Amino acid sequence: MIVVKAFGHVKEVLGSELEVNRELIDVKSLRDYLGNEYPTIVWSTVAIAVNKKYVQDPDPISPGDEIALIPPVSGG
Amino acid sequence: MIVVKAFGHVKEVLGSELEVNRELIDVKSLRDYLGNEYPTIVWSTVAIAVNKKYVQDPDPISPGDEIALIPPVSGG
């Protein structure tokens, strides 16, 4: 199981922490899973961070990683 | 007679107010007079203001005008 933090409008759909009971080996597999489960969200606009750093689809996910879904930021 | 205000390094040579006992009809004639009387000053770097506005050589000088010698400014 991995725990995924969510923020902004994504949080309003998924809650602030989503538990995913799948084995996900990379960012791409997480995106595929989310796309299937939550089709109302435009996932192409949502960045993903692993251990507080932005990552890309080919990057790996390991057990214990801190994963976060980052919708378009609007600070400042 | 006209009274000319001076500032910065020009003031240290001419004093803060210089009285000129000549009839000077334009800025050019003032420049010529100053160049002859105070040859140690590089007058080409000194701007002239009449009534608090920058003027050029052809501009006229009239009795009662407030005339000022403005060496390169260094505010800020």
Added chain:
Amino acid sequence: MVQLVEHIDLNEVYKLLADTKAGGTCVFVGTVRNHTPQREDAEVTDLRFEAYDEMALAEMEKIRQQAIEKWGLHQAVIIHAIGKKEVGEPVVVVGVASSHRKEAFPACQFLIDELKKSVPIWKKEFFTDSSHWVSPTP
């Protein structure tokens, strides 16, 4: 210095930027406006900012270090407010101190431009009749 705070104190910013080698200090303050381009007809009553705190601070520090290196700054500060903010309140302040002014302006603008691109902070606007999460505008 990077911070997430409840309330921004502008005096504090100048203390953090003080440096006897610096000749120029440029500070940008973003405040809550009473109108938004997304609802020209409506008045913003207040805003709420939420952050992914640890990552936001890490991204702010990354941007800060990039600016210090690129422009040889003596000091740089990024402070963002979180929580509820009212019209007129400061929500973000970025500032730099450099030897000369020619570095200060682009460096300061870099801090706010990059913050708006990558720092995980989100703004929700509240109107008299509704609320929504803000989509970023360039």
Added chain:
Amino acid sequence: MVQLVEHIDLNEVYKLLADTKAGGTCVFVGTVRNHTPQREDAEVTDLRFEAYDEMALAEMEKIRQQAIEKWGLHQAVIIHAIGKKEVGEPVVVVGVASSHRKEAFPACQFLIDELKKSVPIWKKEFFTDSSHWVSPTP
């Protein structure tokens, strides 16, 4: 608002710039440095600023109006200190408040760049061993 003052109060500047329509405020502060490009080896002990007061205020107001018109600013402020200033003290502050940040930076830079070109104010630098009127540097 344009002013020549004995001492610059940075709090005052933000009060003058406050405007509920403004989303971005950019402020530049010039301070006395302890070194000068003209004497790399020597320490500046203090500075003295003198102005042709009435003309300086008129030129400052002209620059201010140009910036307001060019960038559609909500507020703009130019304040210069005169008299003796010590290392670290603010000597000039310029600031603008605009709807968006993209206007704030060039407008603020315009105020300080133009001030340095045309406003009749002169700086004399005092070192431990000498003093001189400063020639402007670009």
